Amino acid sequence: MTRKGRRLAADAGDTSAEVDFGQLSQSLGYALRRAQLAVFKNFRDTFASLDVTPAQYSVLLVIGRNPGLKQTQVSDALNIKRANFVALIDALERRGLAERTAATDRRSYALYLTASGRKLLKTLDALNAVHEDKVAASIGQERRAQLLALLSALTAPLDGGEIDDESEMGTAG
Amino acid sequence: MTRKGRRLAADAGDTSAEVDFGQLSQSLGYALRRAQLAVFKNFRDTFASLDVTPAQYSVLLVIGRNPGLKQTQVSDALNIKRANFVALIDALERRGLAERTAATDRRSYALYLTASGRKLLKTLDALNAVHEDKVAASIGQERRAQLLALLSALTAPLDGGEIDDESEMGTAG
């Protein structure tokens, strides 16, 4: 029996008592939020033993693949305000995973991973593959790829190019 | 060469300078996060004139569709900690949109929308339809439905049922 509206049993009122979610059941934003929280929770659980957050992994990954970037470049790429990036890179440096080195432009630093940072990143990449597999398990690789495609199709226009109020919409299929 | 990794032009270093995102480009979590932020931003923009947040809309909607629920039931349904729900419902009550009324169980309140709350909710529902249309415009109704289905298929198992570490995975397609 596939109920269309999402419903939950209320632990409190033991009788009947299910909650009608109305249009929330058809809301992309609500579904995205729930999915994102669930996936991030899985990520955090997977990475908990190494004490690495999603944001930290993304920073290590970007520095590892783009050695020598300055802070602004990394933070811009990851949509992190440069002011908030300071504490992030501080923590990674304190743990001996990344380092700020002098750049030709003396206002900035060139960021690199340390040997230990590169080594950890390899572990993290492997863990991340495990995490992605776990997440994809419920829908399978094919649907996972579909989902990725749909998400970037959804994100790109909202993110960068403004949506014109006057533009025809709804028949993009 | 079609670069597989997502890349961004660096505004700073004018030459070359694109950022390699590596496995982030194929990460469901990262894609979900970006999509969710983009969609929520669109929501906030759409609802800004009425000063209603996504959380507030969800509360009004659930109370409107389930009059008489107690705070715990609403907050549980929306995955809001009951402690944090207090300020939320306080604000709605202060604005004259919802009200706490005496319940038979005198520890709790029965929540209802006021007349003004019901009226606003109608406006919000209309606005929400506009918002959803705007969001769906980039991918069309068909793909929007696909996306919703994929998201709930992804969320449900991670959310409720634990994923067994020993279970076979990856070939669910």
Place this chain on the structure above:
DNA sequence: GATATTGATTATAGCGTATAACGATTTTGA
């Protein structure tokens, strides 16, 4: 009727995010 549980609340702490302002440095353009 003593004890445990529930519902709402307060206080508090943490994290993520946002802005403004600052000092040092580099770039610019008159």
Place this chain on the structure above:
DNA sequence: TCAAAATCGTTATACGCTATAATCAATATC
């Protein structure tokens, strides 16, 4: 060349969202 503007990293700060523990009143349990 030199003053003004822009850039880079940083600090301070504030807001929102989330999480936990503790409290009080009321109810349920046995």
